[in-house]
Amino acid sequence: MPDDDYVYDEDSGEWMPASELAAKQSAREQAENAADTVEVRDAVGNLLADGDQVTLIKNLEVKGAGRTLKQGTLIKSIRLTGDPQEIDCRFEGIKGLVLRAEFVKKR
Template sequence: MRAAELLQNRRAAAQIEVRDAVGNLLADGDQVTLIKDLDVKGAGQTLKRGTLIKSIRLTGDQQEIDCKYEGIKGLVLRAEFVRKR
């Protein structure tokens, strides 16, 4: 991704409100907990309910958040399956 595209995505993310499953407003750097067991496509593993995901990033999409979890690259979660911690 070029620098201009990255800047544009960050500006778009700042304008969109992303809310978790219970309605809490999410922001970059928040910690979230999974509220449902999720099968991760391509990774061959399941993230269990209650798993803590640290330091999320907003993507500019109202329902998707980008995050890191050990052993899984490029993990994108739907906001409806997480709760702000």
């Protein structure tokens, strides 16, 4: 059996081989990353992802821009924000546009 450095694991309060602790931490990080991913669904239940194209399902007044986006408007290349109800997108003439997922349908 090869000699392995032992390190103190603060979570368990035990000394363990460094390779075993590294594997344990890697598994913990993967579990945390899986918990951090948020599913964003459109108005009809389709799963949305970064880069998707969506279509508006109703007219939306854009606060601060003095414009109304009409039903059927195509929004290209959306980005997920981490909030299950919001998507970040770009539209000509409107900076920082954030739409609620309930008002869009995946194209």
